[in-house]
Amino acid sequence: QVQLVESGGGLVQAGDSLRLSCTASGRAFSTNAMGWFRQAPGKEREFVAAISWKGGWTSYADSVQGRFTISRDNAKNTIYLQMNSLKPEDTAVYYCAADRRQFRVPVTSSSGEYDYWGQGTQVTVSS
Secondary structure, three states, rough: EEEEEHHHHHHHOOOOEEEEEEEEEEOOOEEEEEEEEEEEOOOEEEEEEEOOOOOOOOEOOOOOOOOOEEEEEHHHOEEEEEOOOHHHHHHHEEEEEEEEEOOOOOOOOHHHEEEEOOOOOEEEEEE
């Protein structure tokens, strides 16, 4: 059974940092782009960041550009999201996902192109 499991969420204050991790089991995703999405209460799920299969291509939402960094370690079947200078508006459930296509570049921000999803991890930023 294929699973993506996120971890690293929590309650922090504005300006703090968190690092989210997402580890895959059941199969390797070393040839798939991976992405992070988030969903705040009452809002639709939105794209946060994505990284290509080798890690050489990344893309970020404007709202997190310069504050968040996505990375991956294919040997560990894990991707990361380093979140710095967190703001209250970053509060959401964060999900990782795997691109349905292999070797896609550039990466896509469309959630419909991702077909494996984790269960999510809550990030809460207090002001």
